[in-house]
Amino acid sequence: MEKFIKLKSIPAHIPLMNIDTDMIIPKQFLKTIKRTGLGKSLFYEMRYDESGKLIDKFILNNDPYSKSKILLAGKNFGCGSSREHAPWALLDFGIRCVISPSFADIFFNNCFNNGILPIIIDEKSIQELSEYSKRKEEIEVDLNEQVILYGNKKMTFDIEPAKKKRLLEGLDNIGLSLKKIPNIEKFENSMSKTKPWI
Amino acid sequence: MSKTLYDKIWDDHLVHKDNDGTALLYVDRHLVHEVTSPQAFEGLRIQGRKVRKPKLTLAVPDHNVPTTDRSKGISDKQSKIQVDTLRNNCKEFGINLFDVNDKRQGIVHIIGPEQGFTQPGTVIVCGDSHTATHGAFGSLAFGIGTSEVEHVLATQTLIQKKSKNFRVNVNGSLPAGVTSKDVILKIIGTIGTAGGTGYVIEFAGEVIRNLSVEQRMTICNMTIEAGARAGLIAPDDKTIEYFKDRPMSPKGENWTKAVAHWKKLFSDSDAKFDKEVNIDAKDIEPLVTWGTSPQDVCPITGEVPDPEKEKDKDRRTAMYRSLEYMGLKPKMKISDIKVDKIFIGSCTNGRIEDLRLAAKLLKGKKIASDVSAMVVPGSGLVKKQAEEEGIDKVFKNAGFEWREPGCSMCLGMNEDQLSSKERCASTSNRNFEGRQGRGGRTHLVSPGMAVAAAIKGYLSDVREIN
Numbered sequence: 097m098e099k100f101i102k103l104k105s106i107p108a109h110i111p112l113m114n115i116d117t118d119m120i121i122p123k124q125f126l127k128t129i130k131r132t133g134l135g136k137s138l139f140y141e142m143r144y145d146e147s148g149k150l151i152d153k154f155i156l157n158n159d160p161y162s163k164s165k166i167l168l169a170g171k172n173f174g175c176g177s178s179r180e181h182a183p184w185a186l187l188d189f190g191i192r193c194v195i196s197p198s199f200a201d202i203f204f205n206n207c208f209n210n211g212i213l214p215i216i217i218d219e220k221s222i223q224e225l226s227e228y229s230k231r232k233e234e235i236e237v238d239l240n241e242q243v244i245l246y247g248n249k250k251m252t253f254d255i256e257p258a259k260k261k262r263l264l265e266g267l268d269n270i271g272l273s274l275k276k277i278p279n280i281e282k283f284e285n286s287m288s289k290t291k292p293w294i
Numbered sequence: 295m296s297k298t299l300y301d302k303i304w305d306d307h308l309v310h311k312d313n314d315g316t317a318l319l320y321v322d323r324h325l326v327h328e329v330t331s332p333q334a335f336e337g338l339r340i341q342g343r344k345v346r347k348p349k350l351t352l353a354v355p356d357h358n359v360p361t362t363d364r365s366k367g368i369s370d371k372q373s374k375i376q377v378d379t380l381r382n383n384c385k386e387f388g389i390n391l392f393d394v395n396d397k398r399q400g401i402v403h404i405i406g407p408e409q410g411f412t413q414p415g416t417v418i419v420c421g422d423s424h425t426a427t428h429g430a431f432g433s434l435a436f437g438i439g440t441s442e443v444e445h446v447l448a449t450q451t452l453i454q455k456k457s458k459n460f461r462v463n464v465n466g467s468l469p470a471g472v473t474s475k476d477v478i479l480k481i482i483g484t485i486g487t488a489g490g491t492g493y494v495i496e497f498a499g500e501v502i503r504n505l506s507v508e509q510r511m512t513i514c515n516m517t518i519e520a521g522a523r524a525g526l527i528a529p530d531d532k533t534i535e536y537f538k539d540r541p542m543s544p545k546g547e548n549w550t551k552a553v554a555h556w557k558k559l560f561s562d563s564d565a566k567f568d569k570e571v572n573i574d575a576k577d578i579e580p581l582v583t584w585g586t587s588p589q590d591v592c593p594i595t596g597e598v599p600d601p602e603k604e605k606d607k608d609r610r611t612a613m614y615r616s617l618e619y620m621g622l623k624p625k626m627k628i629s630d631i632k633v634d635k636i637f638i639g640s641c642t643n644g645r646i647e648d649l650r651l652a653a654k655l656l657k658g659k660k661i662a663s664d665v666s667a668m669v670v671p672g673s674g675l676v677k678k679q680a681e682e683e684g685i686d687k688v689f690k691n692a693g694f695e696w697r698e699p700g701c702s703m704c705l706g707m708n709e710d711q712l713s714s715k716e717r718c719a720s721t722s723n724r725n726f727e728g729r730q731g732r733g734g735r736t737h738l739v740s741p742g743m744a745v746a747a748a749i750k751g752y753l754s755d756v757r758e759i760n
Contacts (some may be wrong), residue, residue: 112615113608114487114587118726123707127358127372129332129379131440141728146714170608172488175521176726177705178423178437179330198488201523202423202437209441219608256455258316269441270343273449276310276318280346280451283309283320293544293552294322294350294416 098211099266103193104236105165108155109222109229110139113170117203120174120182134181135188156189160232166193168222168229173214174203183210193237195244197222208259211266213239215253224251239264296562298459299528300494303434303559307417309451319454321446322416323433325402326353326389328380329707330421334444335383346450348388352411355380355394356401357707361670361697364394373708387447400673400699403427403515403641407507408675410540414529414556419446424641424723426517430510431536432529432559434494437518457523458568460493461561464501466575471757473651474509475643475721475740477501477573478516479581483591485571490522493569496561497527501575507536508647515642516723519588528560580756582628583725583738585616590725592628594743594755600624619727620735621715628753631737635718636667636694636748637730640704643721643741644672649680652741653688655759661693662751668695668710670702694748706730719747 125137143154150157156164167186173196174182183206186194194207195215207214215237228235228246235246239260243250262269287294297305310318331353338345345351358373368374377394384391392398398405403424406412412428418435419425421443428435438452446452462481482489495517502510510527517525534553537543544552579593590613592599601613601624617624622631638644638652649671661667669689671677677699680686686696703710704722712718712734721744725736739747742756749759 111608111611113612116724116726118705118724118729122728122732123705126329126707127370127376129336129376131333141732146732172491172521175487176423176724178421178425178439180333180421180439180441183439198491200488200521201491202439202518206439206441209439256314256316258312258314269453270337270341270445270448273318273445273451273453274343276451277449279310279318280320280449284450287320291552291555293413293548 097266097268100192100211100213100239100263102236102238103165104234106160106232106234107166107168107225107229108161108164109168109226110155111170114172114175115169116176117174117179117182118176121179121185126179126181131184132188134185135190138185138189163190165190166195166235166237167191168225169194169196171197173199175200178202180206183207183212187212195222195225208262209269211263213237213263215244217251217253221251296564296566298561298565298567299432299496299526299559300434300459301565303415303417304456306415315455317454317456318451319417320451321419322350323406323411323413323418324351324446325406325418325420325425326351326443327357327402327422328355328376329357330440331383331443332376332379333440334447335387337444338447343448345387345389345447350450351389351447352406353380353384353389354392354399354402354405357701357705359394359700360708361700361702361710364698370708397674397678400676401641401644401701404644404672404676407431407511408540408673410537410543413537413543413552414533415559419452423518424515426525427511427515427641429514429517429525430507430527431533432527432556434524434526436524457494458492459566460490460495460522460569461567462495462497463499463570463572464497464575465499465572466501467504468501468575468578471580471742472578473740473742474505474512476578476581478513479583479588479591479738480573480578482516482520482588484573485520487519487587487589488521490517490520493522494524494526495520495522497525502527503530506647507532508645511645512642516588519723529556580740580743582743582753584620584622584628585613586619586725586727587616588723588725588738590616594628594753596628598622598624598626598628629755631753632717632751633665633719633737633747633753634716635712636661636665636744637703637718637720637722638741638744639670639672639702640722641672642723644670644676646676646679648721648741649676649685650683652745653685655742655745655756656692657688659692659749661748665748665751667693667748668697668703670697671699673699703730719744719753
């Protein structure tokens, strides 16, 4: 997994609440057996009309937002299905940081398994950053310092220490958990006595 | 110290806990389907890792399978590749698979309990958000992403942070025509689609106790629509009775031991909940959704809401967007909404009791001439049971199509989809934009309400049927 340390980009703002995973990547693209190649289908139904033509007014279809690495969105981003295709599509498009007042639980976890940083800040702060999106000015996310730098100002954000460490170091969760095999074995041995039906 | 049901199951599965509260949780049961697993198995292969406990995983293709005759295989190339990939992966890693033409094949959340693979007090995961369904049996069950599927396959554990405790009490008794689908829609409408975020919700109260286990599954199934990690209902005698003699249920001495354990699975009377909501059953009517979020609920006797009356600006914007997508005007009567399609099925409402209820209302009647309707049983065994009871004939005689089991039009990954602007009364769980097909308009309803809509051709009150 690619490390996440700092990220600088003109943010793209999609000011909608409840952006669900069906919106992020519709079902017809879940038939893949790969993790890559989903970027072109990100937000498919908002980006393309029924004949497959790009919809001009959709923000990610316009420069410089078509190269945005940071997405600003309304609350409850990523609700719905558990499909990891949603973060895969964002990542493949080039988005490595999503900033929203709140995230759905499964999507939030999926981000950290793909080197994407989901940042939770309040609505007012989103509006402030949105001005930079409109003005096509870059903002910078510094994970180590837990700050977003914009213009000559900065705002801080919270993140769980374990999740921060994983992103900063690009750690493989499975590798880390496999180091705890002795704990797992001990648990299984005890369970085979207390709950033999499992 | 007193504990909630969630606390008890959590503590019982804690393999390791870091200083910051990050826990390694043991997974007793893992369900796998064709859509969210290929990349996980591929990851194992790339790293040269094995499946730690193949026997604790059960696989079934459900999302992508056609619901028409499939004896000649799957014609959609990509779907076929995914289903073939699942088969090959199960073979390579030694995982039990109910393949497409196995009579036990069906929606993953229906076959788990049906086989007794699901059990009270276990931790159950699956790469599907509706894994919450299994919480109806007092198991801690939740959906995970594909990276986590890979993690479970390799370690039989998951890295988790504990959620907070939330209890929803549904008190009183349900009025006529109101079912567990209406109860969960009411709950989501009350707390909102993010109302449960950060929590595990335990459903309690007289109404929940009086529901059958299958009806409870409908409630827990849609807990994810309220944003919660999982939904839970304490097991009781009905739960124990349900599992007796299921193919994968504990047997003999193990059954006695298991039952003794299951009987301890309840929240202590003085357990502390971080949040609690009370709902009075008498306030619940048969409901429908009018918008593109499961929280957009309205009684069948009501009107489409007017966004102008909404104070929150973002919510108002979302409401206008929903109304435009749904092709509805504020203040129009819900019962004036004409439907084109009816879908009865899904992990929310595709079980035998759902089909029985629908068939009872439908018996001797016909669907409206300009409506097309389909029933997709939740599993091969549900289908078989229904056919033995003559339920298939009731549906077919009324004008419904009687299909093969799978997820079908709930998410429209196979051919079962809505066309643009087509309107559907659906017993599924999500009314998101494009969920059942690009431009398709979904109204979530109970099976009884789906039958009412099928007969009248409009969203209709189930209490007016018969």
